[in-house]
Amino acid sequence: MAWIYLIIAGLLEVVWASLMKQSLGFTRLWPSIGTVVFMVGSFGLLAISMRTLPLGTAYTIWTGIGAIGAFLVGIFILGEQVSAMRLVAASLIICGLILMKLSSQH
Numbered sequence: 754m755a756w757i758y759l760i761i762a763g764l765l766e767v768v769w770a771s772l773m774k775q776s777l778g779f780t781r782l783w784p785s786i787g788t789v790v791f792m793v794g795s796f797g798l799l800a801i802s803m804r805t806l807p808l809g810t811a812y813t814i815w816t817g818i819g820a821i822g823a824f825l826v827g828i829f830i831l832g833e834q835v836s837a838m839r840l841v842a843a844s845l846i847i848c849g850l851i852l853m854k855l856s857s858q859h
Contacts, residue, residue, distance in 0.1 A: 755802040762798035763818025765791050770823045810857045817850040
């Protein structure tokens with residue numbers, strides 16, 4: 754169950770990071786409120802997952818999901834540039850996440 758909480762926490766991180774961008778530096782009310790709400794949910798689920806998962810594994814997976822998710826939101830929703838180097842970098846993050854999961858005994 755800890756892995757499910759961790760994955761959901763990572764997805765919520767993508768949401769709050771995206772809303773933070775939309776808040777324009779916390780100058781827009783609803784995206785700012787959404788940022789805080791999803792941030793609290795993300796941190797809460799991360800904390801629950803850390804009851805059984807090692808700190809290094811949980812935090813790495815959480816930030817990795819957030820990084821890759823924000824990268825994809827940037828490309829597909831915000832129209833950010835795609836380059837070979839950025840794709841290689843994202844692929845390396847994904848490889849690291851897979852290795853971290855495989856190295857975990859939980």
